[in-house]
Amino acid sequence: xxxxxxxxxxxxxxxxxxxxxxxxxxxxxxxxxxxxxxxxxxxxxxxxxxxxxxxxxxxxxxxxxxxxxxxxxxxxxxxxxxxxxxxxxxxxxxxxxxxxxxxxxx
Amino acid sequence: xxxxxxxxxxxxxxxxxxxxxxxxxxxxxxxxxxxxxxxxxxxxxxxxxxxxxxxxxxxxxxxxxxxxxxxxxxxxxxxxxxxxxxxxxxxxxxxxxxxxxxxxxxxxxxxxxxxxxxxxxxxxxxxxxxxxxxxxxxxxxxxxxxxxxxxxxxxxxxxxxxxxxxxxxxxxxxxxxxxxxxxxxxxxxxxxxxxxxxxxxxxxxxxxxxxxxxxxxxxxxxxxxxxxxxxxxxxxxxxxxxxxxxxxxxxxxxxxxxxxxxxxxxxxxxxxxxxxxxxxxxxxxxxxxxxxxxxxxxxxxxxxxxxxxxxxxxxxxxxxxxxxxxxxxxxxxxxxxxxxxxxxxxxxxxxxxxxxxxxxxxxxxxxxxxxxxxxxxxxxxxxxxxxxxxxxxxxxxxxxxxxxxxxxxxxxxxxxxxxxxxxxxxxxxxxxxxxxxxxxxxxxxxxxxxxxxx
Numbered sequence: 001x002x003x004x005x006x007x008x009x010x011x012x013x014x015x016x017x018x019x020x021x022x023x024x025x026x027x028x029x030x031x032x033x034x035x036x037x038x039x040x041x042x043x044x045x046x047x048x049x050x051x052x053x054x055x056x057x058x059x060x061x062x063x064x065x066x067x068x069x070x071x072x073x074x075x076x077x078x079x080x081x082x083x084x085x086x087x088x089x090x091x092x093x094x095x096x097x098x099x100x101x102x103x104x105x106x
Numbered sequence: 107x108x109x110x111x112x113x114x115x116x117x118x119x120x121x122x123x124x125x126x127x128x129x130x131x132x133x134x135x136x137x138x139x140x141x142x143x144x145x146x147x148x149x150x151x152x153x154x155x156x157x158x159x160x161x162x163x164x165x166x167x168x169x170x171x172x173x174x175x176x177x178x179x180x181x182x183x184x185x186x187x188x189x190x191x192x193x194x195x196x197x198x199x200x201x202x203x204x205x206x207x208x209x210x211x212x213x214x215x216x217x218x219x220x221x222x223x224x225x226x227x228x229x230x231x232x233x234x235x236x237x238x239x240x241x242x243x244x245x246x247x248x249x250x251x252x253x254x255x256x257x258x259x260x261x262x263x264x265x266x267x268x269x270x271x272x273x274x275x276x277x278x279x280x281x282x283x284x285x286x287x288x289x290x291x292x293x294x295x296x297x298x299x300x301x302x303x304x305x306x307x308x309x310x311x312x313x314x315x316x317x318x319x320x321x322x323x324x325x326x327x328x329x330x331x332x333x334x335x336x337x338x339x340x341x342x343x344x345x346x347x348x349x350x351x352x353x354x355x356x357x358x359x360x361x362x363x364x365x366x367x368x369x370x371x372x373x374x375x376x377x378x379x380x381x382x383x384x385x386x387x388x389x390x391x392x393x394x395x396x397x398x399x400x401x402x403x404x405x406x407x408x409x410x411x412x413x414x415x416x417x418x419x420x421x422x423x424x425x426x427x428x429x430x431x432x433x434x435x436x437x438x439x440x441x442x443x444x445x446x447x448x449x450x451x452x453x454x455x456x457x458x459x460x461x462x463x464x465x466x467x468x469x470x471x472x473x474x475x476x477x478x479x480x481x482x483x484x485x486x487x488x489x490x491x492x493x494x495x496x497x498x499x500x501x502x503x504x505x506x507x508x509x510x511x512x513x514x515x516x517x518x519x520x521x522x523x524x525x526x527x528x529x530x531x532x533x534x535x536x537x538x539x540x541x542x543x544x545x546x547x548x549x550x551x552x553x554x555x556x557x558x559x560x
Binding site for chain 1: 501
């Protein structure tokens, strides 16, 4: 069993559309991508963001870019125009996600 | 083989002007595109137009054109912008007048309209359209029907292409999609058929890569530490060949960088499902896209796919949805954290005592948790904190209640803990525009281009 810190394995950038926040997670290399693809599930991301994100979390893989796209619904307090959050457009969700730690059974 | 070079001159209302000027001067461009519109912007512009029929387009347009038109004329660069917002016709008139003032003769402007459907909503409903809210699934549009400010459809590039065919030096649109500003030149110059979905998928994807100005060139970047001169910003160029080969680059000598990582950062930005990137002109598929450094500040992009354009177009209805009142004040060492909590208790109690109608309220301790919220890691030595800025934001139904929220924060200056200070001037109450995104059949929203000539 190994515990990984996402910050060690990936970069991330995020943004909004309506009340959805997208986080693009870019693995630093091929091995990091293999680990992320296998263990960084949408469920784990949903669990991590559960105090903030109220809706479903979907994951899309872009193998050719070693990247995963997480699409988080009901994530921004109603969207940029009506949210009370200071991060109105979800720009800081990506860096926030880099705090995440997850386990791999290898 | 035919090729074109397109530069991006703006990604939003309020973007920087000087990188656009530098790019226009040094980019060896054929075209420059500009996006100035966000989801909220159309409602703001519509309200400006309602108050004054000569307004309602992006005010930046005139200073931008004043700086760029003479260079564009000299270099032979054609421009496309959606700065027309809620009033593209007036924008066209005013830029034409400006061109005369600048001594530019024979300027041709193509003004694209058709996206503004605010006056057609009842008509659409009579035809049986339901306006299901794409975000929430809600169908009861009647709930907001007397509060609607604006309704605009994200339209594609057909009328922009027509304007280029008619010789426009400048195309001004309303709510055309951001990337129509780039799709149109590719279609016009490279002879791409608008039903060649592979090519159109390439066009919308290339548009996506450069439309966010510095977004693919070191802006919002994880690699910010590599930037040696932070104040120098570069906007990107897409060089696109007839066969779809694409190189992303920047003007020689411009600041920052374009490399595999900066392009990749933008490819994963705000795209939802990368296999189905919905745009009015096509569905882009970048699930198999590849990026490769082929030189300094030159990235080759390959493997882009495309699918048939969607039959339905996105329409965003903006409606008035109450007010937000917000303000901030600072507390200091010693006991800054305890003082911040005292301020929160003070404000919660005051809002109740004043009977403010508050639908939602949020407190932030800036410096501790205002950006990452409940996921923030708290510092271990709370007693060492030098200062905290206490921020409150409350959603209210009336302007008066929103205003009272900020007044109560000001009271903390003299009725809060010792050392509470720096109230500065709080922002005025903010009118909230709710957005109701929905879909309409494409055939209900024809667009047209009208040519104006100087």
